[in-house]
Amino acid sequence: MGGSVMDVPINGEQTTSQDRTGTAMMDDATADLAAKHAERLRHAVAVWDRARGALPAPRHVDSLKQKKKAAIYRFCGAGPDGANVIAKRVPRRAAAERVVYESVLPHLPVTAARCFGSCDDEDGDTYWLFLEDLGSDECRFSRTEHLALATRWIAGAHAAAASLPAPAGLSDAGPGRYRDHLCSARAKLLTNLSNPHIAPAQGAALKELIVELEAIERGWDDVDAACAGVPATLVHGDYRPKNVHVRFTGGAVQCFPLDWETAGWGCPAVDLCDVDPDIYRSGVAHAWPHVSRDDLLRLASVGRAFRWMAAIDWESSCLQFPYPEKHLMRLSVYRSGLAEAMRGIDARNARSDGK
Numbered sequence: 294m295g296g297s298v299m300d301v302p303i304n305g306e307q308t309t310s311q312d313r314t315g316t317a318m319m320d321d322a323t324a325d326l327a328a329k330h331a332e333r334l335r336h337a338v339a340v341w342d343r344a345r346g347a348l349p350a351p352r353h354v355d356s357l358k359q360k361k362k363a364a365i366y367r368f369c370g371a372g373p374d375g376a377n378v379i380a381k382r383v384p385r386r387a388a389a390e391r392v393v394y395e396s397v398l399p400h401l402p403v404t405a406a407r408c409f410g411s412c413d414d415e416d417g418d419t420y421w422l423f424l425e426d427l428g429s430d431e432c433r434f435s436r437t438e439h440l441a442l443a444t445r446w447i448a449g450a451h452a453a454a455a456s457l458p459a460p461a462g463l464s465d466a467g468p469g470r471y472r473d474h475l476c477s478a479r480a481k482l483l484t485n486l487s488n489p490h491i492a493p494a495q496g497a498a499l500k501e502l503i504v505e506l507e508a509i510e511r512g513w514d515d516v517d518a519a520c521a522g523v524p525a526t527l528v529h530g531d532y533r534p535k536n537v538h539v540r541f542t543g544g545a546v547q548c549f550p551l552d553w554e555t556a557g558w559g560c561p562a563v564d565l566c567d568v569d570p571d572i573y574r575s576g577v578a579h580a581w582p583h584v585s586r587d588d589l590l591r592l593a594s595v596g597r598a599f600r601w602m603a604a605i606d607w608e609s610s611c612l613q614f615p616y617p618e619k620h621l622m623r624l625s626v627y628r629s630g631l632a633e634a635m636r637g638i639d640a641r642n643a644r645s646d647g648k
Contacts, residue, residue, distance in 0.1 A: 466557025
């Protein structure tokens with residue numbers, strides 16, 4: 294197959310023999326960690342060696358991210374014509390990305406990162422996904438041309454996917470998912486109020502947030518109503534600049550959404566937070582002919598509320614530990630964002646009722 298796993302040069306700070314302060318030798322703990330990271334990287338190359346078929350072994354490997362059950366590597370020169378390949382080790386519970394790349398994107402008339410295959414890891418808890426390396430140029434939604442490009446992409450994907458059957462392996466990404474986030478956040482907040490490291494004033498603020506979440510749940514019919522009648526389709530779930538890259542090819546700019554870990558199937562409100570409503574409406578008109586600009590603006594407000602609910606849920610998990618100040622500050626920001634989004638929904642509903 295050409296090339297030995299052990300012959301592949303490994304790049305990345307965890308494999309260097311000097312630490313960032315220039316110390317000549319690492320201490321034992323750092324050396325042990327470096328050895329573990331290097332072994333994981335060699336395992337990644339071995340998996341690619343079994344899966345790559347006629348594609349070459351990498352000339353060298355860059356370690357981009359390593360966590361306990363997840364990792365990202367760049368296999369330099371391992372793709373067609375010497376292109377780079379991104380190897381992602383993903384927890385099995387986050388199967389959505391694999392489903393999207395293998396079972397959904399190939400059927401849509403949109404640009405997408407080429408997938409060179411996937412395989413289950415031998416640990417049974419993770420899988421590997423091998424993707425085209427699209428570089429690091431993020432789509433800047435603050436630039437008119439980039440926002441238009443990203444809006445056309447997501448509109449085209451939503452419209453085309455709406456005609457497909459919902460694929461197995463993608464969970465509900467509509468209101469039900471975010472109601473679950475809301476209920477989960479409330480339960481975590483209630484539990485973590487007993488954390489002795491949370492000051493009385495901070496606990497009072499958390500109790501106010503709990504009351505606000507309960508009020509949102511009581512009025513959930515308004516959220517369901519805003520999403521009613523919207524065709525179920527592919528939902529990215531985190532469609533924002535850091536997850537959308539651009540590539541310049543032959544003088545043209547192409548758009549490539551990445552990181553589909555939170556993808557699902559349902560009402561795509563959460564994908565509309567930052568898009569241009571007029572461009573989006575034009576892009577989905579053939580699949581969703583009766584949608585109005587006001588409908589899309591209301592859905593965008595719902596999508597922003599969904600984002601904040603998920604963020605509050607994730608951050609609330611961290612309140613069980615000592616030194617919760619950073620998480621409390623974040624929750625204060627998320628609380629304000631959720632309140633603003635809910636006011637936007639109320640304003641759009643009032644406008645609709647007054648017509």
